Amino acid sequence: MGETSAGEAGEHPSQATAIEPADVAKTRRIDGSAHDVLFNHGRSANKWTDEPVSVETLRELYDLVKFGPTSANCSPARFLFLHTREARDRLAPALSGGNLEKTLSAPVVVIVAYDPRFYDKLPTLFPHNLDAKNWFTSNEGLAATTAFRNGTLQGAYLILAARSLGLDAGPMSGFDNAKVDEIFLADRGWRSNFLVNLGHGDPSGLFPRSPRLSFEEACILL
Numbered sequence: 001m002g003e004t005s006a007g008e009a010g011e012h013p014s015q016a017t018a019i020e021p022a023d024v025a026k027t028r029r030i031d032g033s034a035h036d037v038l039f040n041h042g043r044s045a046n047k048w049t050d051e052p053v054s055v056e057t058l059r060e061l062y063d064l065v066k067f068g069p070t071s072a073n074c075s076p077a078r079f080l081f082l083h084t085r086e087a088r089d090r091l092a093p094a095l096s097g098g099n100l101e102k103t104l105s106a107p108v109v110v111i112v113a114y115d116p117r118f119y120d121k122l123p124t125l126f127p128h129n130l131d132a133k134n135w136f137t138s139n140e141g142l143a144a145t146t147a148f149r150n151g152t153l154q155g156a157y158l159i160l161a162a163r164s165l166g167l168d169a170g171p172m173s174g175f176d177n178a179k180v181d182e183i184f185l186a187d188r189g190w191r192s193n194f195l196v197n198l199g200h201g202d203p204s205g206l207f208p209r210s211p212r213l214s215f216e217e218a219c220i221l222l
């Protein structure tokens with residue numbers, strides 16, 4: 001496929017000049033406190049305070065997530081924000097026992113889903129290459145891999161964007177995907193990937209931080 005062809009880099013004069021190079025350089029490195037918020041001190045929350053999360057904040061959250069990169073700008077993720085008690089109660093039958101209480105008590109639960117027919121929007125999302133939709137309509141396997149890979153990335157962007165807004169996130173895969181699809185997504189044809197509880201974490205619900213792999217264990221320098 002031609003995503004990395006010269007066309008992609010060269011056919012956007014208007015977008016290329018949208019941000020001045022000097023401004024880009026200034027924003028390239030974030031300060032130490034951002035590292036702490038996003039990574040060093042960011043934890044997966046299991047317990048929540050009563051502090052609510054407004055719909056305005058959820059819109060702000062999506063407005064950050066949408067700028068995270070996806071291949072051919074395909075943006076396959078779809079997000080269902082369960083911000084009412086009724087909506088979260090509908091989710092309950094699909095949750096594993098260990099995830100039930102923390103999910104029902106979270107101010108918001110996000111179903112991170114993806115649209116298997118994401119390619120229908122490529123003429124809008126990737127307008128400089130009108131062939132892009134055909135890359136996927138002609139190759140079912142590529143379409144499925146692309147939807148899942150990029151939808152998962154966008155779910156990760158959601159976790160970090162939430163932290164950047166002062167929220168805590170509790171990602172979860174302990175649930176029945178088929179049930180969630182049946183309850184919430186059947187009419188749209190979208191598929192669930194994972195869930196993310198959102199709110200303000202109560203530190204009393206945290207376990208001690210688990211170890212991580214060292215550079216030597218996880219990385220190879222070639």
Ligand SMILES: Cc1cc2nc3c(=O)[nH]c(=O)nc-3n(C[C@H](O)[C@H](O)[C@H](O)COP(=O)(O)O)c2cc1C
Pocket residue numbers: 042043044045099170171172173174175194209210
């Ligand atoms: C995709 C994904 C699925 C997860 N599923 C669950 C889950 O079903 N239940 C749960 O309690 N924690 C779940 N977690 C939380 C992880 O156990 C947690 O992120 C990990 O142990 C690191 O914890 P920390 O962020 O506090 O360091 C999940 C995390 C991710 C990213």
